[in-house]
Amino acid sequence: MAALLPRVRAWVADLGAVPSRNRIMAEFKVGAPKARAILAALTDENPTPPPPRALHAVPEPTSEPDPEVETEPAAEETEAQVTPAADPVPNPEPVRVWPVVLLALPAFVAIWGGWVGLGxxxxxxxxxxxxxxxxxxSFNSAITLPIGVEAYAAFALRVWLSGSTRSGRAREFAKWSAFASLGLGMAGQIAYHLMAAAAVTIAPWPITTLVSCLPVVVLGSGAxxxxLLANTSDAEVTA
Known part of the structure; x- marks a missing residue:
């Protein structure tokens, strides 16, 4: 302070006026407290402004923030500090396979026996x-009925209900063909059990005609x- 004050007095004498605190801070690179003390000393020494002298252009210093004044944090930063972090989404519970297997085994036995008998x-x-x-x-062609019809029904159901199916046409075709395949499966079981209960040894020709066409229908539907699954031209993004 004692060493800086003579330099400030000489600068004020050339300036011809008592400068502001910010100009003192910018000119001599001092903080706000020291600039206020220098300004108070200059004001006590020069109660009235000195006569004007030859002035030279001095660039206006850029305003700098007072290092002693703490600025408030931005609203986004405050909210980010106050807002608690969101709880992580818990992992979904995995689907247990054994109940599905337990349900499918007796159904598989009954469906297999019905289709083979009808065949x-x-x-x-x-x-x-x-x-x-x-x-x-040799090969017993009677087993082609349960393998073809029921396997296609399961495949079509998976295509329809799976979230990975991106083609709308494939999903629509899979839905209705799955319903048709399940309906044919139920009709076949009904026909066999009715004929077995009546001790019929040869099926009527309408039933024989329909059953003989099933392998071809399954082949065409599967192809x-x-x-449709391979054609992605009408693919739609699923959420």
């Missing part, structure tokens, strides 16, 4: 796969659904 009543049975090449290789 026998409608002409499905053992066939030679490679006649003249391997005559002993159509696979093509």
């Amino acid at each position: 026998r009543l409608t002409g499905f049975g053992p066939i030679q796969l490679l006649p003249g090449i391997w005559d002993d290789l 159509a659904l696979a093509h």
